[in-house]
Amino acid sequence: MTCAKCEKPLSFNELGLNRKLNANAARLCMRCMAEKLGVSELRLREKIGEYLAAGCMYFVKED
Numbered sequence: 001m002t003c004a005k006c007e008k009p010l011s012f013n014e015l016g017l018n019r020k021l022n023a024n025a026a027r028l029c030m031r032c033m034a035e036k037l038g039v040s041e042l043r044l045r046e047k048i049g050e051y052l053a054a055g056c057m058y059f060v061k062e063d
Helices: 012-021 030-037 041-053
Strands: none
């Protein structure tokens, strides 16, 4: 699956973040989602960490 805006391939965590924050909209990569939501990519990565810590299965730990 690719970003609806820039056509970059989406990672598993980007797909999970779309499910959590952008459920009914087109799937976006981290950069395009940050732009759409008016937040930094760092903040989105922090949200992924929060969801991981809470045990959400939409996300995996990345190295």
